[in-house]
Amino acid sequence: MDTVFSMKQFDDLIAIRSSKGRVVGFHTKNLEIARLSEQAWEQGLKLNEVRAWNSQQKSKELSSFETDDNCEESADETQKQSHKPLNYQVRALSINVTQICNLHCTYCAAGGDGSYGDPVKKIAVDKTLPQIQFFMGKLSPGDEFRLTFLGGEPLLYPEAILLLAEYAQEFAAVRQIKTQFVVVTNGTQFTERNIEILDKIKANITISLDGPPEVNDLLRPNRAGFGVTHSIIAGLRSLLDQKKQSKKNIGSVGISGVFGSKNMNLEKAYRFYSEFPVQWFDFTYDHLETREQVNWEFTQELLHVGALAFAKGGEQELRRIKIFDQYFQVFDSQKINNNYCGAGKTFLMVDARNQIYTCPWVVGDSKEVVGQGTTLFQEKLSGYSQDLIVQNNCQNCWASAICGGGCMYIHKNKTGDKHQVDPNFCSRTRELIATSLLYYEESRGLSTQVQEVIEGEQILG
Ligand code: SF4
Ligand code: SF4
Incomplete structure (x- = not known):
């Protein structure tokens, strides 16, 4: 296992030295990544020399992603889009x-109990x-729109999912x-009828499952206090079998678990998840956990699971773990991520009373309501128009272009202020990004090309 051993910063360049002595450089402004020599580590790099790396500086667009459990506003849908808060x-809209x-x-x-205090x-x-x-009426032909169905348990009201999705499909067909x-589900409701609905709308499915039966x-x-994991597994197997036989038009299926002091065995969960032919796994940190030690343990566990995955199947297997895949997507795109999530910008949340919020986790908090029906409260939403990197004072963080300023909900839970960053979140994020950079360089063989440059003494003065 090649881990982050130490790091140095030279202006806009970060050099990461791995436990096996590999040195990987990361340019914090243009997101270039390359293998560096030992000399570079010892002597330091000069900014103008680093430009020798750049094949082509790509245009930088705003982007966002999130890493949270039921908050499904992820990189692939929002990454390419500029945030236009005033319009x-x-x-991406999530609906309870x-x-x-x-x-x-x-x-x-x-x-x-899934009710947010209002069942x-x-x-x-x-x-x-x-x-x-x-x-949807505000979008243009060619735009993408994602509808996420949440709850409570959304498959307890599948008729609504079907009606709302079919309506969106019809509207989308006219407007191109x-x-x-x-659909984010606890996996207990994979009945024949529900699988038919998921098939009809070609749903991507997230199943919340914290590990094998003895854990989950x-x-x-x-509600009666009994375990139901065996029936979840049976339902999931049936869903995956039908998907495999191409009987169903189901989209991607992934498993998402929550981890923290009560459940820290990520390896056990990873091995269990790996028994299923799902596309991805997500190891989410307990949103309400604020202790530094628990954060550290979780980070080490996640890095360990990443190492197991990489050893098993290289980049492909590593990227089945959602967080690593998200970082690889940003490295590939070289687009600066100014917003960790699109909350209040490109993403909104509708509760079961049609009240509008900016985030799934603030549902039920009357102070956080930013609209009702089709009326948006402009004054409240204007507080979300600034890029999170700026609003959260992240400009001096080397990882900001990848992280995007972090989750406002997690920050507030720790510091009492959405825009005052949670130091635990930051240390976890930076360690994961640094490790991902090592994996990226190793996977893509970035050393060859750069080695030539180093030999030509273009990098080191
Ligand atoms: S790691 Fe922390 S300081 Fe850095 S961008 Fe993310 S939230 Fe901001
Ligand atoms: S602030 Fe809310 S919407 Fe944004 S990442 Fe955090 S939980 Fe998700």
């Missing part, structure tokens, strides 16, 4: 189709359709907008 061109749940997860951030059984579809029309649907049963029991 509210929302490209219900605010009840059949499970009772020990760490549930949705009021402890609404069914969203009013007739009030939600105009909201979809309102947001590309749609994508995501304790953390995610049903």
Whole structure:
């Protein structure tokens, strides 16, 4: 396992030395990555010399991604788009189709029972359709729009998912907008009828599962306190079998688990997840955990799992872990990420009473409501118009172009202020990014090309 051993910063250049002595350079402004010589590490690099790396400086666009559990506003949909807060061109909308749940997860951030303190059984579809029309109506031909169905447990109200998705599909066909649907589910409701609905809308599916039955049963029991993991596994296998036989038009399927002091065995979860032919896994850190030691342990566990994946199948297997894939996407695109997420810019959240928020995790907090129905409260939304890197004072962080200023919800949970960064989040993020840079350089063989430059003494003075 080749890990980050030490780091140096030379102006806009970061040099990372691995435990095996490899030195990888990262340019914090244009996001170039390259293998460096030992000499470079010892003597330091000069900025103008680093330009010898750059085949071509690519144009920098704004982008965003997120790494959170039920917050499904991810890199692939928002990365290419400029944020246009004043027009509210929302490209990703999450909807709580219900605010009840059949499970009772020990760490549930949705009021402890999926209700956010307001157990609404069914969203009013007739009030939600105009909201979809309102947001999609602001988009242009060729734009992408993603609708994510959340809860509670969204598959407890599958009829709403179907009606809302079909409406969005029809609207998109007329306007030539590309749609994508995501369902985030606890995996207990894969009935034949529900699989048919997921098939009809070509849903991408995120299944929340914290590990094998002996772990998941304790953390995610049903309302009566009993484990249901065996039935989740049976449902998931049936879903994946049908997908494999190409009987169903289901999109990507991934597993997402929550980890923290009550569940720190990421390796066990990784080995369990690997038994399923799913496209990706996500190891999410418990949003409410604030202790430094727990953060450190989680980071080491995640790095360990990354090393196992890389040893098993190189870049491809490593990138099945969502966070590594997100970083690789940014490295590939060389586009600066000014916003960790699009909350309040390109992303909004609708609760089961059609109130609008900027983030799934603030549902139920009346101070955080930024709209109702098709009325947006401009004054409140104007607080989200600035890039997070600036608003969160991240300009001096070497990792800011990759991180994008972090999750406002996590920051607030630790510091009391959305824009005051959580130091635990930062140390975790920077360590993961530094390690990802080592993997990236190793996977792409960036050494050959740069070695020639070094031999020609173009880099070192
Ligand atoms: S790691 Fe922390 S300081 Fe750096 S960009 Fe992210 S949130 Fe900001
Ligand atoms: S602020 Fe909310 S929407 Fe943004 S990443 Fe955090 S949880 Fe997701």
